[in-house]
Amino acid sequence: MRDHLDQRGALPISGPSKIDDGTRVLVGGAVTHRQRPATAGGVTFLNLEDETGMLNVVCSQGLFFRSKRTIRSSPALLVRDILKNVDGPINLIADKVCQRQLNLGSGTGNRARSSIHPSTTRR
Template identity: 40%
Template sequence: MLVTPIRPVASNRDWPRPPSCLPSNQLDSPSEGARVAVAGLVILRQRPGTAKGVIFLTLEDETGIVNVVVWRKIYEQFRRAVISGRLLKVTGRMQRAHSVTHVIAEDIEDISGMLDVLVRGEG
């Protein structure tokens, strides 16, 4: 489990969001199965032993949190970003189950280089 004590995204409403990424507070709009892109600070990584290789990520942007499901095949493809990325851009499909919204990851990009901009307050 990773908990980040400094949350520059949450406190910076003007952070340079990657183009095409939706803020977490707009994830109610896309329909089930729609392809979306989100970006945020990794505040939690979970790999439960009972999840058959599935990894759950929690990302935080300036409007809230995003739950991301990473299937084993996607994890193997983007392992480095999933393990070491502090700020990620995730593209995937919307899934809703019981009032909980998830993004099922299809592509994961480590955009941790943007953290320097966030911490300095540039952008």
């Protein structure tokens, strides 16, 4: 899976810790859990994991409704995000998600169902 993510320009989960706040990044990994607490005003929280670590992903209410099926059911995601790297845990504010096949084997079945490409820095 990592080779395919690297080819698409996706950073390892540990990568954003070295990147400036406000930068748009692309990451991919297995979804370890999802939370949509009633007190969060419709915000959904995801954790992505790869071989380098875990990362918090915040999905707005609008993104959740646009990509509800993908966010709720995909075992792995490719996520384009805006990095929030200010004092404390690193959070990614998702602006697009793409379903991934979770294949821990030899590299087949790792194709995304739609295309996401990283873009330039946004501040």
